[in-house]
Amino acid sequence: MADQQPVLTVTDQARKKVLTLREGEPNADQLALWVEVTGAAGAQFTYDMYFDTVDKAGDDDVVQRHDDLPVVVPAASVDRLRGATLGVSRDLLNPGMTITNPNIPPAPASPAISARPPADLSGDVAQRVIQVLDAQINPSIASHGGQAELVAVEDTTAYLRLSGGCQGCGMATVTLSQGIEVAIRESVPEITSVVDVTDHASGANPYYEPAKK
Secondary structure, three states: OEOOOOOEEEOHHHHHHHHHHHOOOOOHHHEEEEEEEEEEEOOEEEEEEEEEEHHHOOOOOEEEEEOOEEEEEOHHHHHHHOOEEEEEOOEOOEOOEEEEOOOOOOOOOOOOOOOOOOOOOOOHHHHHHHHHHHHHHHHHHHHHOEEEEEEEEEOOEEEEEEEEHHHHEOOHHHHHHHHHHHHHHHHOOOOOEEEEEOOOOOOOOOOEEOOOO
16 A cells, blocks of 8 residues: 555645544544545546545555555555545645646547536526636736636526636535635525536535545
8 A cells, every 4th residue: 555656745735624524524643635536527637535434445546645644545546546646725715735747638539528518607696606617816817817607597506616626626615615605605696505516517516624434
């Protein structure tokens, strides 16, 4: 399970931020940060980061030690993450974590065809959310190649897709709650929650979640 050369480099700022997040978990000192590639969106990989115990790592998984923080990279993600760096964004509107990855997904053989038609975004609430993204959010996160796109509005929830540089945003709950969600809820009070979705348009796929049971 050990690897001589780190697959994933973790900056000191990122290590401290992860340790702070881990403090809120039960049995925090027994938990490792698990980082895996979940898929791809365009020319960027998508990621999942969560806390779980080290003893669940298999023989082919890579276990790294970053001082007091163990990091586990599942076997299927090792080659896709090799040479990547986990860091912290300096953007005030995007204060989460970032993964800078030199690896890119293989090009698809043919354009993917979605079985689900695009959501209707012509309504007043959806249009006001789009205005917030265009005027406040995207100009800021564009500095590192990021973009936030409204996918759908259902009841009081707005579903967003982060792409470009934001695909590497390790802990999107922090990004959404402290930056994007605050801006949207202040400008569009009808929206009470914001959910980040990945390449599938239905259901959330958080980049960070509490320890898996």
